Amino acid sequence: xxxxxxxxxxxxxxxxxxxxxxxxxxxxxxxxxxxxxxxxxxxxxxxxxxxxxxxxxxxxxxxxxxxxxxxxxxxxxxxxxxxxxxxxxxxxxxxxxxxxxxxxxxxxxxxxxxxxxxxxxxxxxxxxxxxxxxxxxxxxxxxxxxxxxxxxxxxxxxxxxxxxxxxxxxxxxxxxxxxxxxxxxxxxxxxxxxxxxxxxxxxxxxxxxxxxxxxxxxxxxxxxxxxxxxxxxxxxxxxxxxxxxxxxxxxxxxxxxxxxxxxxxxxxxxxxxxxxxxxxxxxxxxxxxxxxxxxxxxxxxxxxxxxxxxxxxxxxxxxxxxxxxxxxxxxx
Numbered sequence: 001x002x003x004x005x006x007x008x009x010x011x012x013x014x015x016x017x018x019x020x021x022x023x024x025x026x027x028x029x030x031x032x033x034x035x036x037x038x039x040x041x042x043x044x045x046x047x048x049x050x051x052x053x054x055x056x057x058x059x060x061x062x063x064x065x066x067x068x069x070x071x072x073x074x075x076x077x078x079x080x081x082x083x084x085x086x087x088x089x090x091x092x093x094x095x096x097x098x099x100x101x102x103x104x105x106x107x108x109x110x111x112x113x114x115x116x117x118x119x120x121x122x123x124x125x126x127x128x129x130x131x132x133x134x135x136x137x138x139x140x141x142x143x144x145x146x147x148x149x150x151x152x153x154x155x156x157x158x159x160x161x162x163x164x165x166x167x168x169x170x171x172x173x174x175x176x177x178x179x180x181x182x183x184x185x186x187x188x189x190x191x192x193x194x195x196x197x198x199x200x201x202x203x204x205x206x207x208x209x210x211x212x213x214x215x216x217x218x219x220x221x222x223x224x225x226x227x228x229x230x231x232x233x234x235x236x237x238x239x240x241x242x243x244x245x246x247x248x249x250x251x252x253x254x255x256x257x258x259x260x261x262x263x264x265x266x267x268x269x270x271x272x273x274x275x276x277x278x279x280x281x282x283x284x285x286x287x288x289x290x291x292x293x294x295x296x297x298x299x300x301x302x303x304x305x306x307x308x309x310x311x312x313x314x315x316x317x318x319x320x321x322x323x324x325x326x327x328x329x330x331x332x
Contacts, residue, residue, distance in 0.1 A: 001298065003329035004038035004307040005031050005322060006074045006191075006222050009051035009058070010244075012256045012313050017051035021058070023315050024051075028062045030319060032069040034326035037305065039066075040074035040104055045115050049244070049254025056089045063097040072102025074187070074222070074307075075169045077110040078133050079126070080119040087140035087156040095160040103141075104187060105134060106169040107178075131178050138166060138182050142213050163213055167220075172196045173203040180207030183214040188301065190223040191309050194280045197221060197301045220305035223297060224282035226312060227290045227324040237321075238284045239264065240313040242275050249274070258313045283308075291328045298332065306332075 007027055009020040028039045041058045044050040052058055055073035063071045071093075076086055086103070094101040107130045109116050116125075139145035140156035141163055168179035168186055171193045179186040186204040188197045201219050208217040226241060228234040239259040246267075248254050267275065283293040294306060308325055310318050 001329055001332040002037035002220075002305040003325065003332070004040065004070075004220070004305065005036055006040045006042065006307050006309040007052075008042040008044065008309065008311065010256050010311045011049050011051055012315070013258060013261075015255075020051040023318075024058070025062065025065060027319065027322070028066055028069065028071075031322065031326075032066045034323060035329070036069060036322075036326060038070040038072055038102060038307070040072040040102065040307070042074050043077055043106075043110065045111050045119070047254050049248070049256065056093065059093060059101070060096070063093070063100060068100070070100050070102055070165075071097065072165075072167070073104045075104035075106035075167070077108055077119070078105045078137065079107060079130055080110055080116060083133050083136035084140055084151065084154075084156060087137050090164045091141065091156055091158055091160060094162055094164045095158045098160070098162045101164040102167055103137070103164045104167040104169055105137065105184075107175060131181070134168065134178055134182050134184070138184070138213075141166065142211075144211075166214070170200060173200050176200040176204035177207045180204045180217065181209055183209050183211035185214065185218040185220065187307065188219070188221040190221040190297065190301075191281050201301050201303070218304050219302065220307055221297065221301055221303055222307040222309055223294075224284075225290065225294075225308035225310055225321060225325055226282065226284045227287060227321040227328070228317065229286065231285045231289055234285050234289075234321075237312050237314065237317050238282070241282070241311050242278065244311055245278050246271055246274060256311055256313045287324045287328055290325065291331065294328065295332055 007024050009024045011020045031039050041052050041055045043055050059071045090103040145152045166184040168184045171189050226234050226238040239262040240257050243262045244256045283290050310321050
């Protein structure tokens with residue numbers, strides 16, 4: 001079963017964005033050697049804890065230091081941008097790295113209203129326009145805009161011989177339906193919201209329209225993974241991710257803390273309940289335990305692929321976690 005990585009270039013306490021990007025570069029090269037299928041990078045704005053604000057630029061760098069692994073966005077925040085420009089950015093990437101580029105698209109606003117306005121230069125853009133924007137991106141990529149479309153006469157350059165794969169990142173049946181109608185792959189965000197996966201995948205399959213670009217439906221889910229030699233070690237490492245998620249949700253320090261600095265005994269009852277809830281977004285444990293949980297997730301949602309994200313403090317432990325995950329994938 002194909003297994004892949006989403007990396008948000010998290011910044012650990014005591015480190016800086018430059019070091020976070022160094023870690024991302026090292027991780028993609030290891031991921032290729034370990035047999036991972038895709039490596040996606042995210043788009044986040046106005047945060048001190050995640051370095052990646054421009055996935056297209058980071059993708060170009062990562063593709064240039066690898067040779068075979070697919071490189072993608074997880075994802076471009078389409079409601080803030082021009083579909084034409086997005087299509088051209090990814091057609092350039094595909095021409096530079098043929099057969100290796102994934103255009104992962106999200107409906108997320110990317111932050112609060114001030115961030116949205118800065119991204120759109122003050123233009124008011126509605127999230128409800130996402131289906132149209134997605135249709136236009138696809139139309140520009142494979143030249144399938146209707147003849148009566150106002151932009152039907154223009155081309156998205158370059159006119160290369162291969163096309164990027166398009167994926168929609170979604171959390172519900174709505175995103176799944178949009179993906180299916182536009183012949184895109186569907187990536188469910190288990191690491192964000194774990195409740196709607198099975199319904200969303202079913203909606204995607206029932207909505208899917210085959211195309212020359214995407215003749216059959218493809219489903220995947222992204223989940224937090226922390227894997228270590230023992231369950232106890234994995235639980236210790238995951239404390240940094242637990243605290244990081246709490247901090248992100250509070251809007252406080254969003255750098256990833258060391259697990260030794262996390263004091264679960266000092267959490268309030270509300271925080272303890274939130275950590276338990278957040279653990280539903282994650283797979284944590286020894287290789288045997290993680291394999292069992294990933295197999296259950298795959299079967300429950302009916303997935304073709306899995307993607308893991310690991311936001312823990314210790315980069316060496318993060319690499320080891322993904323190495324275990326690569327070994328697990330061979331037996332899923």
